Amino acid sequence: MIELQGVTCxxxxxxxxxxxxxxxxxxxAVAIIGPNGCGKSTLxxxxxxxxxxxxxxxxxxxxxxxxxxxxxxxxxxxxxQRIGFLFQNSDTQLFxxxxxxxxxxxxxxxxxxxxxxxxxxxxCIELMGIGKLRNRVPxxxxxxxxxxxxxxxxxxxxxxxxxxxxxxxxxDPRMKHFLREIILSLNHGGKTILxxxxxxxxxxxxxxxxxxxxxxxxxxxVGSYHEIINDKxxxxxxxxx
Amino acid sequence: xxxxxxxxLQDARYQPRQDKDAFVDRSILRFLSVLSKGRARSGRxxxxxxxxxxxxxxxxxxxxxxxxLTRSPAFLxxxxxxxxxxxxxxxxRLIARVLxxxxxxxxxxxxxxLPSVFWGRGSAAVMITVKVxxxxxxxxxxxxxxxxxxxxxxxxxxxxxxxxxxxxxxxLKYITLLGEFALSMLYALKLxxxxxxxxxxxxxxxxxxxLFLKSKEMAEDMYGAMECRGFTGEYRAAGRLRLxxxxxxxxxxTGLLIALFFLTRAR
Numbered sequence: 452m453i454e455l456q457g458v459t460c461x462x463x464x465x466x467x468x469x470x471x472x473x474x475x476x477x478x479x480a481v482a483i484i485g486p487n488g489c490g491k492s493t494l495x496x497x498x499x500x501x502x503x504x505x506x507x508x509x510x511x512x513x514x515x516x517x518x519x520x521x522x523x524x525x526x527x528x529x530x531x532q533r534i535g536f537l538f539q540n541s542d543t544q545l546f547x548x549x550x551x552x553x554x555x556x557x558x559x560x561x562x563x564x565x566x567x568x569x570x571x572x573x574x575c576i577e578l579m580g581i582g583k584l585r586n587r588v589p590x591x592x593x594x595x596x597x598x599x600x601x602x603x604x605x606x607x608x609x610x611x612x613x614x615x616x617x618x619x620x621x622x623d624p625r626m627k628h629f630l631r632e633i634i635l636s637l638n639h640g641g642k643t644i645l646x647x648x649x650x651x652x653x654x655x656x657x658x659x660x661x662x663x664x665x666x667x668x669x670x671x672x673v674g675s676y677h678e679i680i681n682d683k684x685x686x687x688x689x690x691x692x
Numbered sequence: 693x694x695x696x697x698x699x700x701l702q703d704a705r706y707q708p709r710q711d712k713d714a715f716v717d718r719s720i721l722r723f724l725s726v727l728s729k730g731r732a733r734s735g736r737x738x739x740x741x742x743x744x745x746x747x748x749x750x751x752x753x754x755x756x757x758x759x760x761l762t763r764s765p766a767f768l769x770x771x772x773x774x775x776x777x778x779x780x781x782x783x784x785r786l787i788a789r790v791l792x793x794x795x796x797x798x799x800x801x802x803x804x805x806l807p808s809v810f811w812g813r814g815s816a817a818v819m820i821t822v823k824v825x826x827x828x829x830x831x832x833x834x835x836x837x838x839x840x841x842x843x844x845x846x847x848x849x850x851x852x853x854x855x856x857x858x859x860x861x862x863x864l865k866y867i868t869l870l871g872e873f874a875l876s877m878l879y880a881l882k883l884x885x886x887x888x889x890x891x892x893x894x895x896x897x898x899x900x901x902x903l904f905l906k907s908k909e910m911a912e913d914m915y916g917a918m919e920c921r922g923f924t925g926e927y928r929a930a931g932r933l934r935l936x937x938x939x940x941x942x943x944x945x946t947g948l949l950i951a952l953f954f955l956t957r958a959r
Contacts, residue, residue, distance in 0.1 A: 501879050528708035532886040542906065543876035546898035556895075560887030561706055574697035590905055608886060609704045640701045 452477040452612070452643060453498065458507035460493050467493045469668040471507070475645065477611070480638045480657055482676055483647040485664035486690040491647040492539065494664065495614050498645065499536045500527070532561070535610030539617045541597035545589035550581065550600050553589055557608040575603040579633070595626035602633070612643040619650035627653040649691075651680055665689055711888040745842035746849050747939045748834045751946040756827045758949060764956035768822050774945060775829055786836055794829035801825075840864045854926055862914065866907060874903050 453475040460468040468490040475481055483491050496502040497509060500516055509516045511530060521527045538544045547553040554575050558568040576582055579599040584592060589600055598618065605613070615634070619627045631653050638644045638657070648654055658676040663685075665671040671689065672679060679685065686692045759771055779787050801824045805817040835843075844861050848854075877899045889895060 496879075499883060501883070524711065525708050528711075528886045529706065531883050532704065532706055532708070536880075536883050538876060538880060540873075540876065542902065543873060544880040546877055546881060546895060546902055548898065557884050557886060560885060560889050561704075562709055562887055571697075571699065574700070577694045578697065578700075580694075590902055604884065606700060608884065609700055609702075611703055636696055637700075640696045 452512055453645075454508075454510040455497075456508040456510075458497065458504040458509060460490070460497060460502055461505045462493070466668050468497070468504075468664075471664075471670050473662060473670060473673070475643065475660075477643055478638070478641055479660060480634075480644040481646070481660045481662060482654065482658040483645065483662050483664065484649075484679070484691060485647075486666055489664040489666055490668045491664060492616055495536070495616050495645065495647055498612075498614055499534055500530060501536075532557075532608050533610055534612040534614060535605035535608055537598075537602055537605055537613070537615045537618055539620060541594070541601040542590070544601040544604070545597060548588065549586050550584045550589055550592075551576075551586060553600055554603045554607050556604060561608070571607050571609075575607050578606070579603045580629075594621045595623060598622060598626070598630070602630075606637075610642070612645065613637060615644070615646040615648075617647055617649070619648055619653055624653075631657060663689060663691070706886075708886060709888045711885075742936070742938070743837070743942055744935060744939045745838045745846040747935070747942050748838055749843060749846040749850065751942055752830055752834045754946050755830050755949060758953045759823050759826050762823075762953060762956070763819075765819065767953055767956040768819070768826065770952050770956070771826050771949065772822070774949065775826060775833075778830075778833060782833070782837070786833075789836060790829055790832045793832045794825050797828045798822075798825040858925070862911060865914075866910060869910070870903060870907050873906060874899065877902065 453473070455471050455473040458468060458471040458473075459466055471494065483494060485491050493502055497504065498511075500521055503509075503516075503518055503521075511534065514520065514526075514530075516530070521530070545553055547556055551572060554572045555568050558571045563571070576585060579602060581596065581599050581603065584596055584600065589597060592600065602618075613634075618630055618634075622630065627650065634644055634646065634654075635657050644657075646654070646658070661672075661674065661676040661679040662670055663672040663679060666689070672685070683692065755771065759768070762768065779790065782790075798821050801821045802817070805820060808814075808817050838846075840861075844857050847857050847860065881895055881899065885895075
């Protein structure tokens with residue numbers, strides 16, 4: 452479903468991703484692991500078409516994602532609907548006056564009837580357990596509540612792929628546990644999950660595959676999540692633990 | 693946890709509708725990416741050697757003053773020669789940056805002054821354009837070769853009020869920081885704009901509102917953190933002033949320019 456071939460991304464003068472090769476199948480749950488500054492967030496932004504490669508090829512469901520292709524508004528909108536992105540900082544993702552509008556933002560654009568929009572919004576609110584927040588201003592919510600609202604807003608678009616950038620950051624253990632269950636359920640429901648994280652304690656059992664990015668911005672290992680996470684010498688050598 | 697709703701378990705059969713949002717996308721994202729690039733650059737000071745920021749700031753104030761006051765084309769030619777000599781000691785990339793900015797501003801000035809050319813004030817338009825070009829080029833050269841913290845220190849040594857330095861310092865830090873924040877918000881808006889958005893202005897208004905709240909919160913947090921570290925509203929210039937031979941050369945060149953200003957004025 453997702454294929455990267457020799458992808459290199461540059462920011463300023465230096466490479467932030469170097470010669471990345473990656474293949475992700477539909478329905479997979481993949482953890483992106485690496486030390487700070489290795490390029491995890493850039494990789495996730497690349498997958499969402501926010502950042503484009505300087506070199507190499509990125510294909511989503513056999514469609515090459517290029518600047519020219521993304522200029523086609525219809526293609527770009529369909530692409531963005533199919534791949535949802537949960538930003539690391541939820542504040543940047545919430546821009547509507549109240550939580551209800553935030554979740555309804557995407558479905559309303561998709562041309563759904565008001566009834567269908569209302570159903571989607573209520574389903575997402577119930578799924579995330581944020582009924583009490585319905586009429587609250589997103590900016591004034593707690594970090595955990597913001598993360599729930601941002602995820603609900605992404606899920607309301609019904610994306611096939613869910614990209615999560617450090618979703619556990621700044622959350623309390625209860626919220627982390629809740630998020631783990633949601634990610635697991637979404638993956639069991641057929642969603643492809645890609646998630647960068649450092650919080651290995653709370654994601655145990657969620658991912659089957661891990662992609663390790665080294666400090667030189669290259670993919671240094673792709674394999675079983677369980678094997679990689681238990682290879683302490685390797686993780687130490689990569690400055691991950 | 694509630695079970696997944698049925699629609700979330702099926703792939704969406706969705707064909708986006710046409711919408712006119714490409715202009716908003718391109719212009720705002722480009723504007724903010726420039727801000728973001730500014731931040732990426734701010735950590736790396738380019739240029740050969742090291743000149744004391746106080747000397748640079750003082751010289752730039754004098755040069756800008758003389759360039760704006762002069763009526764002599766000869767003085768402008770001599771100042772331009774000085775600019776070329778200063779640029780000749782810099783790296784190619786820095787020269788390109790300085791020229792790119794100053795030429796862009798000069799072209800903009802020409803456009804503004806174009807009507808005066810048709811009224812027979814061509815020479816005045818040329819003079820103003822050259823003055824703008826030179827002033828911007830010198831300021832850009834200083835800003836590209838000195839870090840902002842040292843420029844704050846130079847202002848303090850020049851006796852600028854603490855409040856001015858505080859505002860200058862915070863503004864510089866947060867213009868780029870908030871630029872990046874706004875850029876992320878626009879990306880989020882773009883990623884979720886998967887169809888026809890009938891409330892584009894409301895979305896942009898939401899971003900502006902959040903940005904305002906965020907800037908207020910960040911400024912308060914930063915001031916609180918500064919107070920916790922002993923800041924009492926008073927700036928002190930860090931370190932001792934150490935003048936080197938390069939500083940002497942810059943002072944000499946500025947002195948020469950002052951002399952040339954009066955010499956060309958006398959003629």
